[in-house]
């Protein structure tokens with residue numbers, strides 16, 4: 001399976017992608033998680049990226065394309081396929097991904113857009129908790145951890161992302177509509193697009209996703 005999840009901040013990409021990874025034995029490549037790892041390690045890229053992420057902007061296409069290229073070439077978990085979460089976010093990123101896949105003799109099976117109204121995203125984003133080590137995601141109300149503020153698997157503390165506030169969310173949404181909207185059209189023109197109602201419960205969203213992927217290898 002080679003697929004892409006597209007959706008605004010809080011749509012559920014990071015909630016659903018690990019289920020796809022586990023069910024279809026593919027790698028889950030989340031560019032936001034990769035950038036947050038760099039931020040945590042305080043690498044030069046991480047220090048630059050943090051400013052951009054906290055302002056709701058986008059890190060440069062070249063950096064992001066190289067991150068994905070490196071994973072597709074070197075991550076053995078990707079040999080059966082992949083689910084991309086947060087990439088491509090611009091038309092140039094989508095074009096470069098196509099070039100990369102062409103050279104590998106591979107094709108995308110599908111592109112799924114998680115459809116949801118902007119006004120439903122505020123509570124999802126402001127209530128989100130994450131486990132920085134794994135990227136596992138919880139929600140204070142909609143998906144609380146078993147024990148207050150700690151990860152179910154490791155028992156380590158959960159944190160809020162520094163870009164998960166109302167002001168930065170507004171900017172992230174504006175960026176999404178301006179830069180990633182055209183990516184949706186790009187894939188519609190290629191006949192790869194599917195839409196899923198992402199305002200439903202996580203388990204219904206998952207049922208809809210599975211029915212798109214079943215039978216695609």
Ligand code: AP5
Nearest residue numbers: 009010011012013014015031032059086124128138139202
């Ligand atoms: P990234 O990490 O990709 O952030 P995002 O796109 O804003 O998406 P989120 O992670 O906020 O949302 P999600 O869809 O994963 O939602 P989740 O499942 O967690 O990128 C961060 C930044 O990095 C960008 O702003 C940019 O600066 C930079 N960047 C990354 N990739 C880049 C690229 N390719 N090019 C350039 N820059 C790049 O769910 C949210 C919450 O809702 C959770 O608490 C969850 O529990 C809850 N929830 C999920 N589903 C449901 C449901 N069905 N019902 C109720 N609650 C739900």
Ligand code: ZN
Nearest residue numbers: 013014015032
């Ligand atoms: Zn995410």
